[in-house]
Amino acid sequence: MTIFPADDPDKLPFAGILPAATKPFILGEGKGEKSLVFDQLFEILLTGDETDDQYGAWTMKAPRGDRIPAHIHLKTHEIFYVVDGEISVWMDDQADYHSKTTLVTGDFAYVPAGIVHAFKIENTTKVFGVGTAGFERFFHAIGEKTDATEPQGVYVPDFSVLRAAGEKYATIFMPEFPFKD
Structure with missing residues (x-):
C-alpha cells in the first residue's frame, strides 16, 4: 500500500509515458515524464x-544555481547519486548530525525521512535519485510539464502551490533553517 495517493492527479498529464504496471519496459534517454x-x-x-x-526513480539536470530551500520529508527516504557534475548537500537531524558535503561525479548520499536537507548545484550537474514510492510525483506537483530534454528557462511555483504539494507529499519547507556550515 502506497503512503502517497494511488490515484494521484499529478500523473494524469503524463498518462501513457510509463506503463503504470509492474511489467518490464525500456525507456529511451529523455523519454520519461x-x-x-x-x-x-x-x-x-x-x-x-x-x-x-x-x-520511484528520477533524474535531475540543472545548471549552477542557488541553494534550494531547506525542507524535510516526513515519509520519504531519498538517495542522490551524482551521474555527472557537482552538488553540495546539507543534512541535519536537528540533534547531533550536521553536514555539508560537496558531491562530485560518482558520489552518493542518503537522506532518510525526517532529515532537514537542501542542495545547491555547483556546476552543470545530473543526479540520479530514488525515493519512497509515490513521492516522485512531488516534482510534477510543484513543476511545469515540459517536453524539453535539457533544463530551459525558469519556472517558479507560487508559494500556495509549494504549500499544497508539501501537504500532499508530507514535505515541510523550512527556508530559514540555520544549517551549520
Whole structure:
C-alpha cells in the first residue's frame, strides 16, 4: 500500500509515458515524464505504479544555481547519486548530525525521512535519485510539464502551490533553517 495517493492527479498529464504496471519496459534517454522546477529538469523514470509501491526513480539536470530551500520529508527516504557534475548537500537531524558535503561525479548520499536537507548545484550537474514510492510525483506537483530534454528557462511555483504539494507529499519547507556550515 502506497503512503502517497494511488490515484494521484499529478500523473494524469503524463498518462501513457510509463506503463503504470509492474511489467518490464525500456525507456529511451529523455523519454520519461518531465517537469521543470525552478531551473531544474526532473525526469521521472519509474514510479510506484511500476514497482508495486516500493520506490520511484528520477533524474535531475540543472545548471549552477542557488541553494534550494531547506525542507524535510516526513515519509520519504531519498538517495542522490551524482551521474555527472557537482552538488553540495546539507543534512541535519536537528540533534547531533550536521553536514555539508560537496558531491562530485560518482558520489552518493542518503537522506532518510525526517532529515532537514537542501542542495545547491555547483556546476552543470545530473543526479540520479530514488525515493519512497509515490513521492516522485512531488516534482510534477510543484513543476511545469515540459517536453524539453535539457533544463530551459525558469519556472517558479507560487508559494500556495509549494504549500499544497508539501501537504500532499508530507514535505515541510523550512527556508530559514540555520544549517551549520
